Amino acid sequence: MNTKDWKILLVDDEHEFITTLAERLDLRGIPARVVFDGESALEAIAADEPQVVVLDVLMPGIKGLEVLERVKRSNPHVQVLLLTGHGSTRDGIEGMRLGAYDYMMKPLNIDTLIEKMESAIDYARKSAKAGQ
Amino acid sequence: MRKLVALIQNPLRELQSDVDEAVSPERYTLLRRKIIGIMAAAMLIPLTVMAVLNYYEHQNAMTREIQNPLRVLVNKTKNSFELFLTERSSTVSLLASAYSYQELSNERNLARIFNVMTKEFEGFVDLGLINDQGLQVSYVGPYALKGKNYAEQRWFQEVRLKGKYVSDVFMGFRNFPHVIIAVQHRSEDGQTWILRATLDTRQFERLIASMSLEPDADAFLVNSKGLMQTNSNAYGKILERLTLALPPKTFEPAVLSITDPLGREVFLAYAYFPEADFVLMAVKPKASVLKTWYTVRGDLLFIFVLGVAAVLLAAVRVTDVLIRRMKESEERRELALRHVEHSQKLSSIGRLAAGVAHEINNPLAIINEKAGLMNDLLAGQPNFPVRDRILAQVESILRAVDRCRGITHRMLGFARRMDVSIEELDVGEIIKETMGFLSNEAMHRQIELHLEIDPKLPRIHSDRSQLQQVFLNLFNNALAAVADGGRITGTAREVGDNVEVSVRDNGCGMSDETLKHIFEPFFTTKKGKGTGLGLSITYGIIKRLGGDITVESEQGAGTTLTITLPIGQREVQA
Amino acid sequence: MRDALFMGKLTASATHEMQNILATIRESSGLMEDLLAMGGEDFKHAERFKKGLRVLAEQVERGMALSEQLNYCAHAPEAGPAGADVNEALRALTGLMHRQAARSRVGLELSPGRTGLRTALRPVEVMEAVALAVEAALGLLPPGSQLRLCVEEQGGLAVVRLFAPGFEALRETPAWTGLSAQARSLGIGLSPGPGGLGAVLALPRPVA
Incomplete structure (x- = not known):
């Protein structure tokens, strides 16, 4: 599995969390950009389209689900993995309805996250091909 | 008036509508007035009717009792009068036939006869023989009446016609009241004569005196023309006109209730004489004879007033108690409702708390990532002296985060119970999750929690959080019922179109009385604590979800609460 | 009310447990710091590690604070005699x-x-x-x-x-x-x- 050419964007207002996650992914050879709010996320996606966005649902400013909706409109091939708190299955399900690829609960299991990223990238490639 | 009729026809409904509809603060006053009105009416109407009937019955009985002796007395006295007159006239009759005209015309003979007669019979004043020409042939008595001619007098005509005559009381030549008895005798040779005797009316007074009446009573003789034949205390002297109207003619003694000229209410007992032109009358004022009745009537009235007062007092008292109870229970209900409302309002603090529980995920996620990173960093490193010991700590942290994950998951599962939605659910999983909350308490109290969940249990359409609440209540009840070291068993299985979940405990059980009320709001067996909303809320939720709940319990043996939930999505009741 | 009290009871016991666990994490990270000081000279990522431990300690405190808030909420429906x-x-x-x-x-x-x-x-x-x-x-x-x-x-x-x-x-x-x-x-x-x-x-x- 070649992960070097994966393009991942991580979005969460919890700096420590998301930077540490990026660091751990980096250790596993997965490059990931990090932004800390919805606005920056939309800018980053517009500037350089990632394959997968890992997006926290609860953020100040533009909410995760709103970012998801806008991304899905502007960049339909981008796959979104939602991060929700425990017990907010509803947010996850709502996100799926809005076009998220999957959702995960915090705290994360990094191996599960990577598995989901991989299948999302696979799906993104296929859908991009089908779309062409 | 119509309202009153409606009130009487259906008092409870009227009251009910008041309770339901009236919202003004005066509704208790209104209700109180109505209840008192109805109660007073219900008790006073029969009481009054009875009192009135009793009054008239009593009055009649009393009247009869007073009238009867009076009637008897009048009858007896009338008989005495008749006997007196009959005896006297028979005597005169006998004398007339026993002696010849010659014998009687001899004044010495007549005097002897008169002497014997007055010895035998009281009341005779004089005796005279009158020939068929109306001339008094011989006379014995205190007056000088010999040679007087009676041919033109009415009584003479009458005795010639009828053969016998008893006069009214009259003054006549003698100028004092008297009655004459005249008998005509016809001898075998065709000669007729008349023997005439005068009676002193003092005899009449004596007969009346023998009636021994009370001083305020009165008795007298009167003739059919309304002339007094004896003296009366109140209605005229002898030969004066009677001041009372003459009553209808009857020979049987009768009693009338009249008002006399003096304005008194009186009983008038009277009887006409068949043989003479007399009416015997006895008058008794009601006031004196009804004295006892008036006392009785006073007693009756007193008792009636007392009864009415007692009834009113009782009605007011009972109503006050009733209203106070109602007020209290309403206040309690309001308080309880306010509590309920309040616990519902708590949801905003609950939501805030849920927000905090969410937020706890953030430091946990960071700790998780940091520890994970450390783990990663250590993994790629060759051994150094404390590597394994550090690794052990990192792993311990990761395990700790895992445990925290479980805790927040549980907490948030409950915080979510405010959201209502129907989804496809695994009942078994919800039961397991719910039981997880109580495992700490169960472990602490060494209570054995046992689950028997059919692995092939179908998924149902229902509300997750509401079911969590239901199971939580059921398990919580069971926990409250069992002693330390007890056992609680939860089972879930498919029965027909339903999933049946039962929670059985081997606790204290419930009395029949408790069982009867267990699903009522605000019922609680835990004195002093709790609002008793547990099972009624459970009941309400289950009903809303289209299911049912039953309870079996035996005191000392334990309780089984069983709920059935429809598998399919049934019409959810509002 | 009873529900709120009951929920509170559950939450209180959960937060208590949470605080215990956070405390063990604090102990673990403290121990790791000591261990690094003792024999971490050969460890290439020691500095990175130490920084991580600092973050860990911060987050434990943050979690503790939140847990305390939650604990206060859990007890909040209870009526005390002194208000x-x-x-x-x-x-x-x-x-x-x-x-x-x-x-x-x-x-x-x-x-x-x-x-x-x-x-x-x-x-x-x-x-x-x-x-x-x-x-x-x-x-x-x-x-x-x-x-x-x-x-x-x-x-x-x-x-x-x-x-x-x-x-x-x-x-x-x-x-x-x-x-x-x-x-x-x-x-x-x-x-x-x-x-x-x-x-x-x-x-x-x-x-x-």
């Missing part, structure tokens, strides 16, 4: 509402009053009422502003002052409708602040 400590209840509430206020981009600030100031209400009732008042104010304040809550003692009564927009405007908000109903049932006095600005909540005096 509720107003400062504590408001501290817990501002902690809880901090995030909600942040979402409206409003800073929440609490000036506590005299220590030990109490009211007859249960903590949850105090929190509930003040939360509604804060909610009303949050809907009116412009982003970037501060909302100051101040606990004071006036004539023996504990009073919570809200330095917020006009009282009349507050009264128009839906949250205020809920608040005035609740104030009526709890015996809280609601009045405008000085000059018609903000609001003053006078809490009932404790029984004893």
Whole structure:
């Protein structure tokens, strides 16, 4: 599995969390950009389209689900993995309805996250091909 | 008036509508007035009717009792009068036939006869023989009446016609009241004569005196023309006109209730004489004879007033108690409702708390990532002296985060119970999750929690959080019922179109009385604590979800609460 | 009520457990620091590791604080014989509402009053009422502003002052409708602040 050419964007207002996650992914050879709010996320996606966005649902400013909706409109091939708190299955399900690829609960299991990223990238490639 | 009729026809409904509809603060006053009105009416109407009937019955009985002796007395006295007159006239009759005209015309003979007669019979004043020409042939008595001619007098005509005559009381030549008895005798040779005797009316007074009446009573003789034949205390002297109207003619003694000229209410007992032109009358004022009745009537009235007062007092008292109870229970209900409302309002603090529980995920996620990173960093490193010991700590942290994950998951599962939605659910999983909350308490109290969940249990359409609440209540009840070291068993299985979940405990059980009320709001067996909303809320939720709940319990043996939930999505009741 | 108390019981035991676990994490990270100091010279990532341990300690404290707030909430529905400590209840509430206020981009600030100031209400009732008042104010304040809550003692009564927009405007908000109903049932006095600005909540005096 070649992960070097994966393009991942991580979005969460919890700096420590998301930077540490990026660091751990980096250790596993997965490059990931990090932004800390919805606005920056939309800018980053517009500037350089990632394959997968890992997006926290609860953020100040533009909410995760709103970012998801806008991304899905502007960049339909981008796959979104939602991060929700425990017990907010509803947010996850709502996100799926809005076009998220999957959702995960915090705290994360990094191996599960990577598995989901991989299948999302696979799906993104296929859908991009089908779309062409 | 119509309202009153409606009130009487259906008092409870009227009251009910008041309770339901009236919202003004005066509704208790209104209700109180109505209840008192109805109660007073219900008790006073029969009481009054009875009192009135009793009054008239009593009055009649009393009247009869007073009238009867009076009637008897009048009858007896009338008989005495008749006997007196009959005896006297028979005597005169006998004398007339026993002696010849010659014998009687001899004044010495007549005097002897008169002497014997007055010895035998009281009341005779004089005796005279009158020939068929109306001339008094011989006379014995205190007056000088010999040679007087009676041919033109009415009584003479009458005795010639009828053969016998008893006069009214009259003054006549003698100028004092008297009655004459005249008998005509016809001898075998065709000669007729008349023997005439005068009676002193003092005899009449004596007969009346023998009636021994009370001083305020009165008795007298009167003739059919309304002339007094004896003296009366109140209605005229002898030969004066009677001041009372003459009553209808009857020979049987009768009693009338009249008002006399003096304005008194009186009983008038009277009887006409068949043989003479007399009416015997006895008058008794009601006031004196009804004295006892008036006392009785006073007693009756007193008792009636007392009864009415007692009834009113009782009605007011009972109503006050009733209203106070109602007020209290309403206040309690309001308080309880306010509590309920309040616990519902708590949801905003609950939501805030849920927000905090969410937020706890953030430091946990960071700790998780940091520890994970450390783990990663250590993994790629060759051994150094404390590597394994550090690794052990990192792993311990990761395990700790895992445990925290479980805790927040549980907490948030409950915080979510405010959201209502129907989804496809695994009942078994919800039961397991719910039981997880109580495992700490169960472990602490060494209570054995046992689950028997059919692995092939179908998924149902229902509300997750509401079911969590239901199971939580059921398990919580069971926990409250069992002693330390007890056992609680939860089972879930498919029965027909339903999933049946039962929670059985081997606790204290419930009395029949408790069982009867267990699903009522605000019922609680835990004195002093709790609002008793547990099972009624459970009941309400289950009903809303289209299911049912039953309870079996035996005191000392334990309780089984069983709920059935429809598998399919049934019409959810509002 | 019983539900709230029961939920509170559950939550209290959960937060207690959580605090225990966080404490073990704190111990673990402390131990790791010691171990690194003892024999970490050969460890290439020692510095990175140490930085991680610092973050770990911070996050443990953050978790502890949240857990304490939650614990306070869990006990908040319980009625104490001496009523509720107003400062504590408001501290817990501002902690809880901090995030909600942040979402409206409003800073929440609490000036506590005299220590030990109490009211007859249960903590949850105090929190509930003040939360509604804060909610009303949050809907009116412009982003970037501060909302100051101040606990004071006036004539023996504990009073919570809200330095917020006009009282009349507050009264128009839906949250205020809920608040005035609740104030009526709890015996809280609601009045405008000085000059018609903000609001003053006078809490009932404790029984004893």
